[in-house]
């Protein structure tokens with residue numbers, strides 16, 4: 505996999521100019537949410553640029569396959585030659601897929617085709633600190649309410665801008681759920697069977713940055729304080745980026761796999777749903793009798809500044825309480841069974857212990873029992 509060029513700082517326009525110049529492109533496509541155009545002079549920049557930007561904003565959170573196909577069609581018809589994504593995980597995922605699909609026959613299924621070789625470069629600017637999508641070579645798309653993971657080494661963005669100022673004004677719920685997504689990614693990656701020295705180093709860095717900064721990061725917004733402490737934002741953004749780099753190597757495990765059903769059923773933010781599942785998945789691992797896993801759980805605990813392996817989960821639950829993470833009101837036994845059955849068990853191959861439908865069902869039961877209200 506190629507190395508990314510990561511620019512950390514606020515002068516994103518100059519960096520982008522330089523990249524566009526170096527890559528000899530003429531017609532970049534910008535994929536972003538509509539609100540992003542008003543942020544940090546984005547619209548001014550593209551309007552006054554010497555390049556002809558094509559702007560694509562026509563997609564929803566948890567983006568659909570058809571949106572990515574549509575974006576790829578626009579990319580082709582406008583003869584675009586560079587992909588710029590500014591936004592959260594959905595914008596960056598759409599851009600990653602559109603760049604890939606643009607090198608395919610759009611009249612056929614793009615989830616099964618191999619793309620023609622291309623030299624289209626991509627730059628991603630995350631405006632949330634959580635998904636880590638700017639650091640991964642895969643993306644999530646939905647087709648007919650089914651989740652698909654599109655993955656290829658070439659999907660990793662070539663350039664990344666980590667500019668803390670883009671986090672300004674994020675609503676508190678989104679902020680907290682993105683933060684939890686990043687924290688869960690870092691932990692899941694650590695205990696993943698695919699973890700290696702490099703991924704664990706990223707997990708460690710991510711957990712340390714996220715835990716050191718989350719209180720200030722979260723309370724800044726609660727107080728509606730417009731004076732941004734850029735350093736805190738920069739630290740959380742970097743923490744989320746490291747978590748992305750960790751799962752880029754290992755992918756995620758059961759907490760993520762279990763979360764998709766909850767997101768779809770209750771419309772919770774992704775990180776919120778992952779965090780609810782995480783509590784049960786973590787407890788399940790603590791209960792399993794496995795010496796190798798014990799070592800891993802103890803190491804994770806030390807990264808949480810805790811003494812015993814159980815303490816890190818206690819700390820994680822405390823964070824959920826502090827961030828006022830609620831549990832949706834459930835629901836029938838039938839719903840629970842359905843949630844358990846829709847988890848893709850084959851995709852749990854890198855989870856450290858095998859899980860069957862019964863165990864999944866009992867974890868879902870616990871989620872909705874433990875936080876009734």
Ligand SMILES: [Zn+2]
Pocket residue numbers: 635685689760774778
């Ligand atoms: Zn996630």
